[in-house]
Amino acid sequence: MNDDDGLEPVEEAELDRLEGELRAAAAVLDPLPAALSAIAVEAYALHDLDARIAELTFDSLTDAQPVRGATDVPRMLTFQAGELTVDVEVGAEGLFGQVLPPQRASVEVLSGPHAGAALTADTMGRFSAAAPPAGPFALRLRTGGDVVVTEWLRA
Secondary structure (H helix, E strand, C coil), rough: CHHHHHCCCCCHHHHHHHHHHHHHHHHHHHHCHHHHHHHHHHHHHHHEEEEEEEEEEEEEHHHHHCCCCCCCCCCHHHHHHHEEEEEEEECEEEEEEEEEEEEEEEEEECCEEEEEEEEEEECEEEEEECCCCCCCEEEEEEEECCCEEEEEECC
16 A cells, blocks of 8 residues: 555555454354355366367258258257367257367366266267266267367357
8 A cells, every 4th residue: 555545554464453353253144055065066066178169050940941840850059179079969859069170078068066977979070978967068078198188059
């Protein structure tokens, strides 16, 4: 603080003590809900610093022409991260996808703070889940030493 602001200088130790008292008061008067704390911790666990982000390059909801009379049509998505492409179909029957170029991969269906479904892509790069994701989801792929995470979308 400036000497000319009319306030007496405060030592760093005094500021730390005051901050500690304010934190303690806030914890008593307005505690952080346990569920929110758990969600925050689990969301941070999903954070992967080495992951490349796969950009959404095609979404049948916005990029495709509707077919007259078609109902309950699966949603088609394409994600791109460098040379890696992930094609995904999400419908009532589940989630189906393929990694291109074809290769084995570990695939996780992320759905917020909950543990996602663990899938395995075969040698042709194909993977599937019996149930479609509920709510927002993303995919995390591990191919060799690479980690790729898709953008988050609502199913």
